[in-house]
Amino acid sequence: MPDEMKTKISIHRDERDAYRVEVAEESSATQHIVTLTAADVEHYAPGARAERLLQASFIFLLEREPKESILRRFSLPDIERYFPDFPKQIARYLAHPNAK
Numbered sequence: 001m002p003d004e005m006k007t008k009i010s011i012h013r014d015e016r017d018a019y020r021v022e023v024a025e026e027s028s029a030t031q032h033i034v035t036l037t038a039a040d041v042e043h044y045a046p047g048a049r050a051e052r053l054l055q056a057s058f059i060f061l062l063e064r065e066p067k068e069s070i071l072r073r074f075s076l077p078d079i080e081r082y083f084p085d086f087p088k089q090i091a092r093y094l095a096h097p098n099a100k
């Protein structure tokens with residue numbers, strides 16, 4: 001998992017299904033707009049809060065690519081297009097204590 005001491009993931013709900021996610025590491029940060037519907041939450045993480053799923057999803061992404069490579073705007077199901085194992089792996093990330 002990314003070094004939690006150096007990486008901070010902040011999530012803010014901007015609109016009903018749109019969230020602004022900031023990934024900050026030491027001296028740089030990126031911002032991402034992610035569309036996440038209630039149906040997406042139920043599909044990938046039944047019973048979880050949207051923010052928890054987003055946090056876990058960004059930890060998943062950061063293990064696979066630098067924050068600068070993560071799309072600036074996307075829908076959460078887009079992750080599966082790039083990483084087909086996402087639906088199977090996300091439960092492990094949701095179980096991680098820092099996936100709030």
